[in-house]
Amino acid sequence: MNNETQPPPPRERFYRRERQSVPAARAFACQTLGDWGMRERAYDVVLCVSELVTNALVHGVPPGRGFLLRLLPYGDGVRVEVHDSGDGVPAVPQGEGPDPGEGGRGLLLVSELADKWGVGERDPGKIVWCEFAGEPHC
Numbered sequence: 001m002n003n004e005t006q007p008p009p010p011r012e013r014f015y016r017r018e019r020q021s022v023p024a025a026r027a028f029a030c031q032t033l034g035d036w037g038m039r040e041r042a043y044d045v046v047l048c049v050s051e052l053v054t055n056a057l058v059h060g061v062p063p064g065r066g067f068l069l070r071l072l073p074y075g076d077g078v079r080v081e082v083h084d085s086g087d088g089v090p091a092v093p094q095g096e097g098p099d100p101g102e103g104g105r106g107l108l109l110v111s112e113l114a115d116k117w118g119v120g121e122r123d124p125g126k127i128v129w130c131e132f133a134g135e136p137h138c
Helices: 021-035 042-060 105-113
Strands: 011-016 066-074 077-084 116-121 126-132
Touching: 011 021, 021 042, 021 066, 042 066, 042 077, 042 105, 042 126, 105 116
Parallel strands: none
Antiparallel strands: 011 066, 066 077, 077 126, 116 126
16 A cells, blocks of 8 residues: 555445446446555456456345445455345355356455455345455556
């Protein structure tokens, strides 16, 4: 992160349940990381934003609703949060079973790229988050 004594304030943006929200969320994340002067791992962060946002749109956002993307300074890195109002708890596919097809790959990527990830409660819905140490950049 930059050399300021105070971390930058968190940034957030609300998106509607529509396809255009995925590239818009990626652009917002990239712009935010650039504004914060973060230099390392930005491509990983932006890819995970894309995956979490896509999961929210496909599985977590009921029709007529949207989701909130929050980016928060986290030590020398960043925390990504996607807040949605849907039911269910996302999980990485386990085992050597059949190919998950199109489903399950996003969280697998997030689990490999992020330092930590998880799911928190909110009413209604959930918060899916991931954290990256270091300095992301685009």
